[in-house]
Amino acid sequence: MEKLPIPGRGNSQQLSENLEALSRRKEIALKATAILLGCYRTGEANDPEVYISTVAAVLMRYPEAVVREATGIDGLPSKLKWLPTVSEVREECDRINERERGKEYRAAQLSEQFKLRKEVFG
Numbered sequence: 001m002e003k004l005p006i007p008g009r010g011n012s013q014q015l016s017e018n019l020e021a022l023s024r025r026k027e028i029a030l031k032a033t034a035i036l037l038g039c040y041r042t043g044e045a046n047d048p049e050v051y052i053s054t055v056a057a058v059l060m061r062y063p064e065a066v067v068r069e070a071t072g073i074d075g076l077p078s079k080l081k082w083l084p085t086v087s088e089v090r091e092e093c094d095r096i097n098e099r100e101r102g103k104e105y106r107a108a109q110l111s112e113q114f115k116l117r118k119e120v121f122g
Helices: 012-038 048-059 064-071 086-121
Strands: none
Touching: 012 048, 012 064, 048 064, 048 086, 064 086
């Protein structure tokens, strides 16, 4: 999983870039939360503000592609009939993120194999 930048480390330009990245993640997470929750008829959260903030905080932990897939039409809205719990959102994002990391690992391994074959066989 992609790590969030740590504010306060590095020079001012890095800090500015980190804050911009964090702001973008927050914006993406809030939009994705609105899309996700807008796909359901009614909400059953005891405190809707806390629920929305918590779901957005979970989504901020993941790369944009994972968030879009989890909250898009083929993601949680098409899998669950009721509002997802925070843990269901996290589990779906973890599942997608793990799959994507596996793809990246396999692609890197394949690239390495082709490189070795080229060295050996010319």
